[in-house]
Amino acid sequence: MAQGVKLPNTPTCVVEVARPEDVSNVIKIIGNTRTPFAIKSGGHASNPGFSSTPGVFISLVRLNEVTLSSDKSTVEIGTGNVWTDVYAALDGTDVNVVGGRVTGPGVGGFSLGGGYSWLINQYRLTCDNVKALNLILPNGTITYIDSSQSDLFFALKGGLNRFGVVTSIIFNTVPQSNNVYGGIQIYSSEAIPDLIMATYEFQNEAADPKAQAILTINGGSIPGAVLLLFYDGPESPEACEPYNSIGGLNLSTVKSQSYASFSTGTPSQLQAGHRGAFQSMMTTRELAILNGGILLSYDLEPFQRYGEHATDSAFPHADSPLPLNLYYAWSLESEDAFWRGLIPQSIDHLTDVAKAKGIGSEPPVYLNYALDTYSGDQLYGATNAARLLSIQQEYDPNSVMKLAGGFSF
Template sequence: MSALKRTLATSLALASLVYGAPNLEERTLDPICVQIASAISSASDVYYALDPLYAKGVSHWASSSSQLPNCVVEPGTAADVGIILGIVGSTRTPFAVKGGGHASNPGFSSTTGVHISMYRFSEINYDATSQTVEVGAGLIWDDVYAALEPFNVNVVGGRVTGVGVAGFTLGGGYSWKTNQYGLTIDTVTAYELVKPNGNVVTVTESSDPDLFKGLKGGFNNFGIVTKFTLQTFPQTQVWGGLITITAPHIPDVAAATAAFQANVNDPKAGIITTYNFLLGEPGISQLLFYDGPTPPAGIFDDFLAIPYFTKDIETRSFSSLVQASPSNATAGSRAIFNTVSILEYTPALLDVILNETIFWGTNLSLKTGTFISYDVEPFLPSIYTHNAQSTAYPPVRSQGLTPFNIYYAWTSSIFDSDFHDAAKASAAAVYNAALSEGQSGIVGAAIYPNYAIFDTPLSDMYGSNLPALQALKAAVDPTNVMGLAGGFKF
């Protein structure tokens, strides 16, 4: 049965149960979706509302990132992606591309037009000879880590559970292994890319250096990536996990966090100190990580000495550590990220962050806020030195930056603008506090695209690289097909 016949049979059968309408085909099937269904191969499918696979296709980690499209297209081959791009491009139909679905910006990977779900691009092919792995664009990092564990190797990927491979990689990628190997984009050796004209190409530094650079931080401006080839690195068991700490001990956490950034230079060690406001109180979710079975004595002693509410610290697999994170605790809520680039987390700046947590937690809880969170993510200043290649992000590699992440979750859409405005105001407060204490190096510093709120100016993320990226976009996509999709656009 062809993809079109399967689509019609499923959609009409389901819909007739609800509507009982004999002419339902004319009223419910979007003509562009029908055209796509008739053109793609049997490896792909189109789904309409009422089909469970439609619901799966549009679903995001943040409910505010989901929209109801005319149809969900689930391509199974790169060639079919090219056919789909040809149809939406020629008809000027808005579309979306969703990988893992972890985007928080509304409309960035959703649409009311044609929704392309990359779920079927799920291959993981490890090559021990080249020490690389091919990874499909529909995967989450949990899948990749589990597949590589039997080989005792790993990649530079996401730090918490549920994060998609595609958006994370195309936007940069800060990892537990970044101190050792750089950003995820620094470890990509090839992209399988479906260009806006439908051609399927493999992009490497030698085949197309400008496009290779543009894909390293440039999101979906240049087409749809269906596969990434990543460097792999040896992986032993790791040490770490999650500690939760209540309000009375937050000053101890702040002191330990500031001391860690100032004094710990071991590239295998990492932390995320998260200030939360939950159920009317501030608290801490403290992630500790060491890339080995046992950390050297003293590195984490300050954290381990603090009285805790819960503690899950042990020697474990990398997958186990990632899944110990609290990332999915608020899945299904409305959500937004925003960010500031910081050079140093001083005790004074951490006090400001605590005050922001309490102020906005108290105020936003009155507007259905369920989780107000501030992630302190210190990295070594050498993180951008691992790659000699030029990348779209960061535009400057002479100064290492650490991304500070604001994350808000809430339940009612009537307060969307309140949370968006608060995320911007709070980011400005933290930025101004860092500046006032002497961190002049953050003036003009690039903002991390994967954490940036939807209306962040492109120049704030790409700096002096922006004109070249805009010229590259015009050359690769002269009819602006990718402009029909959401996201930051050159």
């Protein structure tokens, strides 16, 4: 690249805000000048333009407070934090927060998108555990949002970045034992059939809400499988026994450890520096190699009925929909159109297969895994999408937040 050439999404300026007042001032300038902008919490979203911009790049990294209330019933967390920092700050307090499962995701986008946690079976989605939020409205007004402002409180639990900039979130805490049991197990490809059957057994027979597992099936240039195991207690539970006798195990980090220690051992940035996208698909190694593929990763996440006590949220989850997540990583910009074009085709195929087997449904798509081509109806359902659009028009009549990348209603 010639010296001085500016890439399409290289920001004109970067602002590291340190106070809500800073965000207010920046948003007022952006609104008055109609300048494109982006907001970065953890920057974990893979959709182009969702946390990048050619305009003003607002980094929340200095909004990093983690303040536990005197009675330990709530904790205020700045949206510049990543979850591993939060768990480190709460280590030894005997309480925790229902947050992210792996290293990388930030508190902001993860929570505003719903939030699947290791504690979900016991305590619902992350957004269900939000007590209040500190929000900078699109006109720059600094405001406190809780259940008394029912429309915005609803919208911010799944509505992502379309209603202003959230600077901190107050969560209800949950009890946390000193040690949990869990870690990563890496298997060779021949173990995959047995791992799938064990996961099926885990999903259908495990009644212990403290136990969780994620099975990742990898293709491309590094085939194999990764099993993440978690138990909210210090010893291996009976629920995990289906995995104990499977051969092909190459590496295991599973042990009793603090929650903070466990959280740092579940990386999600193995392909950092490559191009990538989230969605669902199964394919062959040859397809990946011929088109610059580095990793094709398919995640099975067998949750229980976590939505039975769901709160009123933009992301509807009372039916406990299960996310199926595929992550692609590739190296060449010239292959962007190929991979991002293939993903919607895979969705249609998998939907047809599920319906043919009698297990198809029409749940909304989990926002933090969704490709940027999804409509509001696909993400939220028609009723919630219409409600969100109405709230957006009320609180952002000048469409300031549409100057940032993100989903539309």
